[in-house]
Amino acid sequence: MKDLQSLNRLIEAFEELPSIGKKSATRLAISIAKDKFKALKLINAIEDVVANIKECEICGNFSEHEICDICSDEHRDKTLAVVENSKDIITIEESGSYKGYYFVLTHIDDEIIEKLKNIIREKKIEELIFAFPPSVESEARSLYIEDKLKDLNIEFTQIAQGVPTGVHFENVDVNSLAKAIKQRFKL
Ligand SMILES: [Zn+2]
Structure with missing residues (x-):
């Protein structure tokens, strides 16, 4: 009409x-x-x-400032959770099971790997946690990143399988997600 x-x-x-x-x-x-x-x-x-709303220059999270509140907080743990998008950060923060930093990895290219290296150095990260929903692609991506960062002397872990394969975090209940983060394992 x-x-x-x-x-x-x-x-x-x-x-x-x-x-x-x-x-x-x-x-x-x-x-x-x-x-x-x-x-x-x-x-x-x-x-x-x-x-x-813009993307934090350090981690890619949503923020109203150049640098987000999480990156500005000097008292967080020296761990870095690599997630697929900002929405996952909100979900993980709500689960209350994690007190480290985050990095939003939307794609892979040299520039984003450089940014990832920068946050690891700047925040003196000791452990990088792959917090992707489990899938074959996630695994390939984790391996690739691990290889790119192998000179940085950090530990690599992955969240446990409390999170069902192929399901996005927003659809996972908060307790399962908290458990998956707590029971992360070394790669
Ligand atoms: Zn940030």
């Missing part, structure tokens, strides 16, 4: 978000069209995130 072009555009925009299908997108768009106050609140919050 041409008359509802703007509503359709909003539905399409919602559909591009993760885990939102056509039905949910339509429901959200209609609720926004109906409630202008709610809509403005959402616009404001989105603008705020766009303007203020």
